[in-house]
Amino acid sequence: MRSGQPFIRLDWLVDNADQLARRVGEQLYITVIAIVIGVIVSFGLALLVRRYPRLGGPILGIAGTLYAIPSIAAFVLLIPITHLTLWTAEIVLVSYTLVMLVRNMIAGFRAVPADVLEAADGMGYTNAQRLWRVELPIATPIIIAGVRIATVTTMGLVTIAALIGSGGLGYVIVNLGILRQFPTATISGVVLVVTISALLDWGLAILQRRLTPWSQARAG
Amino acid sequence: MKAQPAVPSAPTGATSTTGAVVALEHVTKRYGRGDAAPAVNDLSLTIGAGEICVLVGPSGCGKTTTMKMINRLIEPTSGRITIAGEDVGVLPRVELRRRIGYVIQQVGLFPHMTVADNVAIVPRLLRWPAARITSRVEELLELVGLDPAGYGGRYPSALSGGERQRVGVARALAADPPVMLMDEPFGAVDPIRRERLQNEFLRLQEKVRKTVIFVTHDVDEAIKMADRIAILQRGGVLAQYDTPDAILGSPASEFVERFVGADRGLKRLSLGRVRDLQLTQPVVVRPGDSRSDARRRMTEDATGFALLLDAADRPLGWIDERDLRGDGPIDPESAIPGAPTVQPETTLRDALSTMLLSSVQLGVVVDERERVLGVVSVDDLSEALRGGDGATPSARGGPQA
Numbered sequence: 001m002r003s004g005q006p007f008i009r010l011d012w013l014v015d016n017a018d019q020l021a022r023r024v025g026e027q028l029y030i031t032v033i034a035i036v037i038g039v040i041v042s043f044g045l046a047l048l049v050r051r052y053p054r055l056g057g058p059i060l061g062i063a064g065t066l067y068a069i070p071s072i073a074a075f076v077l078l079i080p081i082t083h084l085t086l087w088t089a090e091i092v093l094v095s096y097t098l099v100m101l102v103r104n105m106i107a108g109f110r111a112v113p114a115d116v117l118e119a120a121d122g123m124g125y126t127n128a129q130r131l132w133r134v135e136l137p138i139a140t141p142i143i144i145a146g147v148r149i150a151t152v153t154t155m156g157l158v159t160i161a162a163l164i165g166s167g168g169l170g171y172v173i174v175n176l177g178i179l180r181q182f183p184t185a186t187i188s189g190v191v192l193v194v195t196i197s198a199l200l201d202w203g204l205a206i207l208q209r210r211l212t213p214w215s216q217a218r219a220g
Numbered sequence: 221m222k223a224q225p226a227v228p229s230a231p232t233g234a235t236s237t238t239g240a241v242v243a244l245e246h247v248t249k250r251y252g253r254g255d256a257a258p259a260v261n262d263l264s265l266t267i268g269a270g271e272i273c274v275l276v277g278p279s280g281c282g283k284t285t286t287m288k289m290i291n292r293l294i295e296p297t298s299g300r301i302t303i304a305g306e307d308v309g310v311l312p313r314v315e316l317r318r319r320i321g322y323v324i325q326q327v328g329l330f331p332h333m334t335v336a337d338n339v340a341i342v343p344r345l346l347r348w349p350a351a352r353i354t355s356r357v358e359e360l361l362e363l364v365g366l367d368p369a370g371y372g373g374r375y376p377s378a379l380s381g382g383e384r385q386r387v388g389v390a391r392a393l394a395a396d397p398p399v400m401l402m403d404e405p406f407g408a409v410d411p412i413r414r415e416r417l418q419n420e421f422l423r424l425q426e427k428v429r430k431t432v433i434f435v436t437h438d439v440d441e442a443i444k445m446a447d448r449i450a451i452l453q454r455g456g457v458l459a460q461y462d463t464p465d466a467i468l469g470s471p472a473s474e475f476v477e478r479f480v481g482a483d484r485g486l487k488r489l490s491l492g493r494v495r496d497l498q499l500t501q502p503v504v505v506r507p508g509d510s511r512s513d514a515r516r517r518m519t520e521d522a523t524g525f526a527l528l529l530d531a532a533d534r535p536l537g538w539i540d541e542r543d544l545r546g547d548g549p550i551d552p553e554s555a556i557p558g559a560p561t562v563q564p565e566t567t568l569r570d571a572l573s574t575m576l577l578s579s580v581q582l583g584v585v586v587d588e589r590e591r592v593l594g595v596v597s598v599d600d601l602s603e604a605l606r607g608g609d610g611a612t613p614s615a616r617g618g619p620q621a
Contacts, residue, residue, distance in 0.1 A: 113326070113328070113331075114326075115327065115328035116328050116330060118324055119322065119324060119329070120328075120330075122291060122324070122401075123341055123345070124313075124315065124316070124345055125345065126314050134330060134332075137332040138332055212332065214332045214333070214334075214375045214377070
């Protein structure tokens with residue numbers, strides 16, 4: 001820290017508002033792509049487990065192992081294969097979401113009561129109708145709970161991905177702040193990450209309530 | 221929001237499809253390899269149109285398997301099942317199931333749908349027009365005694381066990397199927413509510429006249445609900461198929477005799493209904509009535525008790541003659557609370573047990589709105605048993621006038 005400077009330099013924040021906004025945009029872009037791809041891949045895997053319950057153990061095992069790889073190492077190990085592209089970051093980020101998303105999706109499908117499934121079959125739902133109109137709606141609260149955890153976790157990991165040049169708020173925190181010993185950048189970056197995470201989490205909580213009015217009725 | 225349909229819904233009796241004959245011909249089900257013992261073995265059974273056939277037997281007798289083969293939740297290994305002469309094996313499975321009502325013990329209401337949406341499930345699968353679905357849902361909720369305005373928008377989690385089961389029955393009847401399958405439908409509710417639900421269902425069946433295949437492990441329930449009982453024994457062998465009266469009167473084998481129990485004589489009480497008895501009218505008082513007036517009316521009554529009613533003619537309790545001494549208004553606090561109530565559909569056996577458990581051994585007969593119809597005593601019951609050639613109190617099964 002250089003002496004004679006205020007801890008937070010508001011003039012820097014004002015001068016760099018454009019850059020900060022752009023970094024927020026990058027951060028969201030990288031996160032949302034990771035979550036969307038993660039949800040699609042996880043849903044596919046969860047459907048596989050729904051069809052073949054025996055695959056549940058192995059799939060969760062693999063997802064857990066991927067999650068155990070230290071993130072910095074994973075980013076660096078992928079560079080020779082995918083080079084310094086967005087995909088390097090996304091491959092790692094998506095792999096990390098799987099453990100949370102697949103686990104909650106499987107748990108969501110398992111939470112559908114057996115009597116509900118039997119009634120659905122007995123009334124003449126086709127397999128696809130049963131999935132989309134019965135199982136998925138009932139699994140929704142647990143699935144969204146998984147998406148919320150995955151989103152917040154991914155927000156944090158995206159800042160580390162700045163080390164391999166994918167931008168985002170990690171660039172502000174590390175490149176502008178830590179490496180240059182400039183606390184204003186570090187702190188503003190962290191505050192933005194935390195704020196955006198909280199907003200996304202809150203938005204998903206509201207989405208869950210809107211999608212599942214029945215799950216609140218239970219309390220009444 | 222939605223406009224009412226232009227054509228008012230016709231009364232249930234006019235629109236409803238009555239039952240169709242269901243026939244099982246040499247049906248066998250083996251699980252696993254061919255040499256395994258069959259769960260159901262060469263079962264042939266014809267269930268008359270509009271009858272309630274109860275499948276009963278010990279666990280492992282294949283009663284549920286038999287029922288589930290009718291809507292092909294389980295595929296038979298061999299044999300043929302027909303509904304109104306049509307082989308169920310040739311229809312696409314989902315199409316077949318949409319034509320058969322299905323009620324299960326845990327009800328299986330969809331938690332994410334309102335009561336109205338739950339009832340509308342099969343009509344929606346069949347792509348009925350929206351207006352027809354709306355009016356049908358209202359009609360059905362009324363039929364099972366739930367106010368459509370009050371209940372239609374609720375979620376199942378906000379219902380009591382008995383209410384859920386009624387919604388389950390309404391849902392099964394929604395597309396007006398000729399055949400209903402009921403798998404221990406009242407098994408998960410307490411005995412008092414079960415009795416009510418059984419009575420309600422019997423009243424409903426008088427109106428809709430479906431062919432009902434009803435599975436239970438409870439012999440008393442079988443005797444009460446059935447037009448015909450099929451008793452199955454282990455390995456899915458049919459031990460006897462006959463009316464409850466015939467099964468109790470002449471069990472076909474030692475197995476049947478043991479299964480229906482040593483108290484067959486007492487069980488025959490289950491064949492008679494409270495509605496078969498001559499009801500007596502009790503002395504009726506209301507909170508605030510004059511005691512001296514009530515006392516004067518009591519002189520002609522042999523029971524020594526007056527029945528206290530609320531403003532809607534529902535029973536509040538019995539008042540002992542001795543509490544009517546002196547002047548002034550009747551104090552509702554002096555009533556012996558909990559006058560046990562029975563319904564016209566209650567079996568004499570259940571009525572007897574209800575009466576024996578209460579301090580005033582009189583049963584108050586009430587209609588479906590809890591209004592008092594009359595009173596029966598243990599004496600009335602034994603009188604009825606002595607009359608009418610000592611066996612069953614009266615012919616059963618037919619709708620009362």
